[in-house]
Amino acid sequence: MENGNGSSCCNGNGNGNGKPAPPPHVAMLVTPGMGHLIPLAELAKRLASRHGATATLITFASTASATQRAFLASLPPAVASLSLPPVDLSDLPRGAAIETLMSEECVRLVPALTDLLLELKRTTRLVAFVADLFGADSFDAARAAGVGRRYLFFPTNLHVLTLILHLPELDVSVASEFRDLAEPLRLPGCVPIPGPDVLMPLQDKSNPCYKWMLHHAAKYREADAILVNSFDAVEPEPAKILRQPAPGHPVVYPVGPLIQADGGSGSKDDAPCLEWLDRQPAKSVIFVSFGSGGALPTEQMRELALGLELSGQRFLWVVRSPSDEGAVNDNYYDAESKKDPFAYLPEGFVERTKDVGLVVPSWAPQIKVLAHQATGGFLTHCGWNSVLESLVYGVPMVAWPLFAEQRQNAVMLSEGVGAAIRVPESKGREKIAAAVREVMEGEGRGAAVRAKVAELQKAAAEGLQEGGAAAAALAEVVEKWTGGEC
Structure with a gap:
């Protein structure tokens, strides 16, 4: 192959005129x-x-x-x-x-x-x-x-x-x-x-x-x-x-x-979220996020809130307005929540869970959250970037896929790799709570998932x-x- 100057693209000590070849x-x-x-x-x-x-x-x-x-x-x-x-x-x-x-x-x-x-x-x-x-x-x-x-x-x-x-x-x-x-x-x-x-x-x-x-x-x-x-x-x-x-x-x-090695670009607004994590015990928080493009229907959003409350686990939830009027990938080109997401949460939810949970609108510094010592689990849409970030930082997953290849990823992670527990299709609050508890502190499958993720974290780095x-x-x-x- 030749480059734009007609010279070979292959390595050499120069370009024929004594100058070093451009990179x-x-x-x-x-x-x-x-x-x-x-x-x-x-x-x-x-x-x-x-x-x-x-x-x-x-x-x-x-x-x-x-x-x-x-x-x-x-x-x-x-x-x-x-x-x-x-x-x-x-x-x-x-x-x-x-x-x-x-x-x-x-x-x-x-x-x-x-x-x-x-x-x-x-x-x-x-x-x-x-x-x-x-x-x-x-x-x-x-x-x-x-x-x-x-x-x-x-x-x-x-x-x-x-x-x-x-x-x-x-x-x-x-x-x-x-x-x-x-x-x-x-x-x-x-x-x-x-x-x-x-x-x-x-x-x-x-x-x-x-x-x-x-x-x-x-x-x-x-x-x-x-x-x-x-x-x-x-x-x-x-x-x-x-x-x-x-x-x-x-x-x-x-x-x-290949994930953002520098932890992603920060924001002046991300400090409260990270400061809140600083006050939580090690591996005690489940991070809940559906990626930059995902949103839930209102009923599932409500069941997720009540499931998190029922689980008794500490949580950090990135919440967006629901997808009832469009598709679950409505935010694909624009990650901002379309309306005030807090208006769609169950009445009294934020007040009842204020001692154990933090709900933030639209966005959180995901890599910094996953890398934080307080984070012990990740409820994710199974977008592949998010999966890789979770594995790199050794965080076991609760799988809740939405669109694209995410359902297929969820099968691979839960049934094949053993790095996640999938929320059942019904998305009821009891089943959500059970999956969250199992990943965070379960002695059976949850323990196996946590061990597998630790093994994959090491392999990824090597x-x-x-x-x-x-x-x-x-x-x-x-x-x-x-x-x-x-």
């Missing part, structure tokens, strides 16, 4: 969602700190929020960012799935992305292009711009990747809807997934979203390799299988866990150290980009 540069396309941006940014930072590379994060105008701008501004000088121009999606049906919106936006941005990559080739030593999971159509732009190495970054886990890689065959062999399957879906090396828990975008084959997922599954095969934000110890069987070369399947490199599995996988990828394998 290798990687362009990274980020489709909408902080859950996509954060791990790709961490990958870019790791490439800079460990391998001397520079990177440009390419974002969509549709997610140019204040939160995203602040995050991008906080990145080190080696990691630049550029935004693609806005595109008109007004012709799409009202209520189109998030996955459909992201996919359509990416396709319509291919010409603009081609021009941007041509400019990066001209101004940097561009060695590779990396697209995230809903950006596979951008490989067309990289190809048009003459970028020879095209990689996919998959910000969730190997179980979900296995499902998507097998989707073309499943589309032919599974005649019914996945939710109607009589038996769990069994994929190589994976925990069996009951039909209703299969990836949400696949649950309605008549929805354009399903066709888009099928399309992405085919486009993934155009990648030279796939980098996955997971690690061997949490998914040993899928990791072993996906490492083996297979016709039509790119080689897979688990390079995680994998990222020099010579560890994740560090070695990333080093191998960088060698392919810069070491002469053109």
